Amino acid sequence: MRTCFPALALLALVPGSTSFAADPPAAQKFCPIMTTDEIDPNEAKVVTYKGVKILLCCDTCVGKWNREPSAYLDPKLIPALAGMELPKREIEQVYCPVLKERKVSSKDPFAMYKGVKVYFFNDVAKKRFEKEPERYADRKVLPQLPKE
Numbered sequence: 578m579r580t581c582f583p584a585l586a587l588l589a590l591v592p593g594s595t596s597f598a599a600d601p602p603a604a605q606k607f608c609p610i611m612t613t614d615e616i617d618p619n620e621a622k623v624v625t626y627k628g629v630k631i632l633l634c635c636d637t638c639v640g641k642w643n644r645e646p647s648a649y650l651d652p653k654l655i656p657a658l659a660g661m662e663l664p665k666r667e668i669e670q671v672y673c674p675v676l677k678e679r680k681v682s683s684k685d686p687f688a689m690y691k692g693v694k695v696y697f698f699n700d701v702a703k704k705r706f707e708k709e710p711e712r713y714a715d716r717k718v719l720p721q722l723p724k725e
Contacts, residue, residue: 648682675702
């Protein structure tokens with residue numbers, strides 16, 4: 578009868594080949610909605626998604642999260658979500674064209690522009706866009722814009 582002990586011993590020598598305990602995910606550093614707002618874990622608002630604790634920077638973000646969590650599930654901003662199967666966003670647009678570091682959802686204010694809906698973080702951003710749409714109409718931020 579052959580034993581597998583030599584093979585197991587070799588595996589132990591290969592870096593990353595065995596893992597008896599998963600490394601904990603990196604700590605969340607930024608709000609997944611106001612993406613440049615650094616999170617203070619002692620002051621953050623807390624929501625959960627499938628058992629994952631998610632930190633938000635303020636009550637405004639809690640309200641946005643509660644309306645449409647799927648819009649903000651980003652493993653780059655919430656490392657604990659890495660490897661999880663996440664629902665698809667309801668809209669293609671991810672960021673506000675005026676407040677470019679803030680994410681939007683299908684529940685946020687919108688305006689029609691060139692026949693498509695453009696979503697905004699808030700009504701102030703929407704009004705700015707409506708005054709100068711060409712200034713903010715960037716296809717990198719608004720992938721839903723028609724090709725010209």
